[in-house]
Amino acid sequence: LITLQEVRKRYLLGDNVVDALRGVSLSINRGEYVALMGPSGSGKSTLMNTLGCLDRPTSGSYLLDGQEVTTMSLEERADLRNKKFGFVFQNFNLLARANALENVELPLIYARRYTSRQRREKATEVLNRVGLGERLDHRPAQLSGGQQQRVAIARALVNDPAIIMADEPTGNLDSKTSEEVLALFRELNKQGNITVIMVTHEPDVAQHADRLLLLRDGAIVQDTTDMKQ
Amino acid sequence: LITLQEVRKRYLLGDNVVDALRGVSLSINRGEYVALMGPSGSGKSTLMNTLGCLDRPTSGSYLLDGQEVTTMSLEERADLRNKKFGFVFQNFNLLARANALENVELPLIYARRYTSRQRREKATEVLNRVGLGERLDHRPAQLSGGQQQRVAIARALVNDPAIIMADEPTGNLDSKTSEEVLALFRELNKQGNITVIMVTHEPDVAQHADRLLLLRDGAIVQDTTDMKQ
Ligand SMILES: Nc1ncnc2c1ncn2[C@@H]1O[C@H](COP(=O)(O)OP(=O)(O)OP(=O)(O)O)[C@@H](O)[C@H]1O
Ligand SMILES: Nc1ncnc2c1ncn2[C@@H]1O[C@H](COP(=O)(O)OP(=O)(O)OP(=O)(O)O)[C@@H](O)[C@H]1O
Numbered sequence: 001l002i003t004l005q006e007v008r009k010r011y012l013l014g015d016n017v018v019d020a021l022r023g024v025s026l027s028i029n030r031g032e033y034v035a036l037m038g039p040s041g042s043g044k045s046t047l048m049n050t051l052g053c054l055d056r057p058t059s060g061s062y063l064l065d066g067q068e069v070t071t072m073s074l075e076e077r078a079d080l081r082n083k084k085f086g087f088v089f090q091n092f093n094l095l096a097r098a099n100a101l102e103n104v105e106l107p108l109i110y111a112r113r114y115t116s117r118q119r120r121e122k123a124t125e126v127l128n129r130v131g132l133g134e135r136l137d138h139r140p141a142q143l144s145g146g147q148q149q150r151v152a153i154a155r156a157l158v159n160d161p162a163i164i165m166a167d168e169p170t171g172n173l174d175s176k177t178s179e180e181v182l183a184l185f186r187e188l189n190k191q192g193n194i195t196v197i198m199v200t201h202e203p204d205v206a207q208h209a210d211r212l213l214l215l216r217d218g219a220i221v222q223d224t225t226d227m228k229q
Numbered sequence: 230l231i232t233l234q235e236v237r238k239r240y241l242l243g244d245n246v247v248d249a250l251r252g253v254s255l256s257i258n259r260g261e262y263v264a265l266m267g268p269s270g271s272g273k274s275t276l277m278n279t280l281g282c283l284d285r286p287t288s289g290s291y292l293l294d295g296q297e298v299t300t301m302s303l304e305e306r307a308d309l310r311n312k313k314f315g316f317v318f319q320n321f322n323l324l325a326r327a328n329a330l331e332n333v334e335l336p337l338i339y340a341r342r343y344t345s346r347q348r349r350e351k352a353t354e355v356l357n358r359v360g361l362g363e364r365l366d367h368r369p370a371q372l373s374g375g376q377q378q379r380v381a382i383a384r385a386l387v388n389d390p391a392i393i394m395a396d397e398p399t400g401n402l403d404s405k406t407s408e409e410v411l412a413l414f415r416e417l418n419k420q421g422n423i424t425v426i427m428v429t430h431e432p433d434v435a436q437h438a439d440r441l442l443l444l445r446d447g448a449i450v451q452d453t454t455d456m457k458q
């Protein structure tokens with residue numbers, strides 16, 4: 001499904017150079033559940049942005065379902081993103097002026113194959129699944145941190161994506177709500193054969209995955225299916 | 230130091246009423262290290278905003294060093310905040326157009342008793358303490374999630390506050406960086422006699438405190454110094 005070859009990402013800030021990714025190569029098959037861990041600043045979100053087609057690498061190759069993503073146009077990548085990916089961002093990226101329901105409907109509007117009633121039903125259903133049925137009309141500023149995070153999770157799932165990219169999806173959730181979200185991911189992965197790639201800094205959360213990638217200074221230093229460490 | 234009596238917070242949203250705090254009473258003495266836990270949406274951030282004088286309760290009393298905060302003017306509360314509190318917000322609240330150094334200097338500018346050179350030195354020192362010495366000129370969008378969180382922590386500490394309010398301060402930090410931040414809080418608490426009130430959803434993090442408050446549906450359901458549970 002996914003093949004990265006020698007992917008590099010360099011940021012230029014005035015005279016400074018930050019090499020956020022330093023030659024990352026990896027393969028991920030359909031239906032895998034991968035946890036991505038590593039120190040703060042090691043390049044996890046940068047890697048997630050590359051995999052989710054949000055950002056182009058400075059160099060290297062990214063084959064997604066056999067297609068080379070790095071040479072696509074902005075529109076082609078945006079289209080691919082909407083079709084294949086559901087993305088839970090580390091800082092949520094919710095629209096401040098839209099309420100929970102409207103935020104979750106957004107990917108369905110972009111997909112252009114749902115009526116307005118279908119959008120409302122699908123968005124309401126997934127918001128109910130993450131326990132926010134009573135918060136549909138709240139805007140982000142009227143929601144708790146963990147509720148905002150769950151709106152971001154609902155938005156990532158509403159368009160039935162083939163690949164879920166989740167960047168610290170339980171960072172603001174108590175253990176019970178965390179378990180519910182992780183149970184939902186596991187169900188989508190095991191029964192829906194949906195590929196899940198999840199950044200987390202909590203070993204208990206990483207345990208839910210079948211494979212662990214460890215990043216350090218922009219490079220993969222460990223790639224294992226022995227989840228007991 | 231802090232006494233809350235029957236504090237309530239009610240939000241009105243159209244026809245809906247959300248009772249975020251339903252009669253919270255508690256006392257916190259100088260030098261205590263308190264962890265605040267509870268389910269997502271239980272009122273933790275609302276309680277933190279009340280304690281940190283960012284928001285006024287709908288009813289009830291808040292005595293801080295013997296002064297009634299609920300009857301103060303907006304300016305008096307802003308002054309009190311800057312003098313006594315350092316606040317790490319759950320969503321960081323950094324200025325997007327300022328870099329890390331400028332964000333951390335902000336409380337010092339408001340305090341109006343430092344030269345521009347003193348501000349730069351104090352801000353640089355605390356940013357170094359949280360491991361961001363090489364990121365001083367990066368703006369928030371050029372920082373990783375955990376780096377943004379550490380800028381927020383540095384900003385909370387730079388003005389040597391008497392009370393640190395930290396809302397999920399390690400939510401985006403790997404275990405090593407987390408430990409460093411918690412060690413810093415412990416040092417400030419044990420050696421500086423600084424009062425620390427910290428929201429967390431991780432039991433390992435809560436273990437660093439001496440007292441645990443458990444919130445559920447806007448009410449305190451447990452208040453214990455037995456940290457082994
Ligand atoms: N401005 C607002 N208008 C309406 N309701 C609000 C507003 N702000 C917060 N709420 C509601 O008040 C409740 C408490 O919110 P609060 O942010 O204190 O929760 P929390 O315990 O910090 O949750 P989390 O762990 O998810 O951060 C939530 O149910 C939230 O939806
Ligand atoms: N636009 C940018 N310009 C310059 N440097 C950047 C930019 N974005 C990120 N960086 C740097 O690239 C490095 C990797 O960032 P990234 O966000 O991928 O880290 P991360 O592993 O997700 O960290 P965290 O666990 O703290 O979220 C960091 O050191 C960061 O400062």
Ligand SMILES: [Mg+2]
Nearest residue numbers: 045090373374
């Ligand atoms: Mg990140």
Ligand SMILES: [Mg+2]
Nearest residue numbers: 144145274319
């Ligand atoms: Mg909160």
